[in-house]
Amino acid sequence: MKRVGECCQCSLCCRILLLPIPHPAAIQRTSLGIRAPLPIVVNPDLLHFYRMRGLGIGEGSVEVPLPPNAPVRLGRQGKTLVARVPHVCAQLDRQGRCRIHGTPDYPRACAVFPRTPDDLLDVADECTYRFVDD
Ligand code: SF4
Numbered sequence: 001m002k003r004v005g006e007c008c009q010c011s012l013c014c015r016i017l018l019l020p021i022p023h024p025a026a027i028q029r030t031s032l033g034i035r036a037p038l039p040i041v042v043n044p045d046l047l048h049f050y051r052m053r054g055l056g057i058g059e060g061s062v063e064v065p066l067p068p069n070a071p072v073r074l075g076r077q078g079k080t081l082v083a084r085v086p087h088v089c090a091q092l093d094r095q096g097r098c099r100i101h102g103t104p105d106y107p108r109a110c111a112v113f114p115r116t117p118d119d120l121l122d123v124a125d126e127c128t129y130r131f132v133d134d
């Protein structure tokens with residue numbers, strides 16, 4: 001399938017974060033939010049994306065600042081177990097614009113989103129991309 005359309009800059013994908021996790025008990029609540037383990041093999045692009053989003057990178061884990069009792073929903077993204085959290089990216093300004101769009105810091109993960117139809121699961125209400133058969 002191929003992606004068609006253009007980004008309408010609704011910023012919905014900047015207001016939700018999906019963390020791949022190995023099992024449901026991998027998410028820990030902390031005083032600042034939640035902590036999740038990093039994948040065993042860490043992609044540098046993923047680390048950069050996490051840093052730009054304002055997450056803390058620890059020894060083998062990632063810390064997501066969240067308000068107390070923010071909902072954490074477990075689900076699947078394709079074959080991957082994920083935690084869906086309502087984290088707002090640190091680069092999003094008050095007008096809902098990305099501060100680093102068009103700069104060298106702009107994460108590749110943001111540039112290629114959505115990569116698959118599954119990526120639209122959480123943003124289908126607003127996202128103006130869609131997928132069609134080749
Ligand atoms: S870096 Fe920019 S495009 Fe990516 S999630 Fe943050 S605000 Fe959105």
Ligand code: SF4
Nearest residue numbers: 007008010011013127
């Ligand atoms: S959800 Fe889709 S249309 Fe909205 S900002 Fe993200 S990529 Fe663009």
